[in-house]
Amino acid sequence: MTDDAMNGAFARTAFLGTGSMSGAILRGLLAAGAPADRFRATTRTAASAERLRALGVDASAVENDADANRAAVQGARLVVLGVKPFAVADLLREIADALEPNAIVVSVAVGIRSATMEALLPPSIRVVRALPNTPVAVGRGVTGLSAGARADPAAVDEAAALFSASGSVVRVEEPRLDALSAVSGSGPAYVFLLIEQWERAAVSLGFTPAEAAVLVQGTVRGAMELLAATESPDPAALRRAVTSPRGTTERAIAVLETADLESLLVRASEAAIARAVELAESN
Template structure:
């Protein structure tokens, strides 16, 4: 079944904006009115001119951003946080009255964005993560004070082309970023450490990578396939099924628990949240 979205502009089609673009180019996604994207350089713009995408470079055309948003119902802001307000002021006069503007920028509040745009324009804030690049992302989405339920549904549909969406109050978006936003790094860090442990047991680096990365992929796949278990209970239940009483896994898990792994994750996510707030305050 095809997913239909209205005309869409992506301003700053870098890594995350580019990931969203890839999702929009899926065969089962139809974008009525077309897709327009911008980048600073012509070299980056050229690389995105495929699949009917209109790709503009601001170094060639200073009005590229304004041209991209003209007639666009959905406008995704993918520039760096310190550039967001100036960009919104630039495009504000040419946005359609019913445009829905969604920001990818960390630390820039919907109130700040609304102040830079005409009163008729709806604003939402998003926090996608890097697995969006392979269509397995998790995006946090928060509505602004002027956005309707329909606007929220439209933004949600946009991010669902690259994964799952969690709608939260804006006051929770920074906390969400410490879990799903930073979360891939935590997983990669665990993979690094477990591979090092495997090498320490005498396996080659290649063997360690095969074992550890295959195990993470398999465990994630098993979790995803556990439809009969409640989502909040599935990880614990699957762990119990691997952990035979009195066995080797039970002893290893006990060491992890005794080492304070739960408290360590609490401290790590709290540190990430504190840093997120520091960055927001600097902006």
């Protein structure tokens, strides 16, 4: 993509509350070549704002400037809400009359329904919910998008362009968004937990922590690269290719299958969905 094309690909965007998730989104955009001058950001502290300014982003801290959020949204086509779920309503009340007409408000908060946000905003403002995961920071994110009642397809397209720069985008109806978050939003934590426990198992077999990290993390990375490079990616087929009849892997898989991993993952996802419902009911 040429510089001119890259400049035109991103609408002017304000990131309000640049914490772990919205910060990952912003870093992913910059890593993808998006020009820093397309973005404004607000943070809680002056130190975090300074770190963003070092990347070329116009950033300000609310601890130093009470009007930082309102100033950031001026001229912004997209406004990404990166605050915690309990703070979304107050933030929307703060910026509602400062938003540009027809702006698109994109919330990355779990459990805050679009109708709740729309009720706090002028009628011309379109709301899109986005639930990305942290690998957006390295261009390998997965983001679920759903449109609010006032969001037309063009608004969803603009939001999708923001996230597709650093990963994959899946569009779903809002009732499915909690389930999507339980799979892909929380999913990196599941993978990291597996790696953590697998490394501990390797240490118990006599490897040093450093050796265990190389063995486990290298295996996970290589397996995913192999899956991605396969013409018709099918994890079951690749697993069978490794599992020779009456071999060592077959014996290990038999033990793992006694854990009923599918049922365990379903229960974990259901717990995450239940929490999202609780958050929605409390906001």
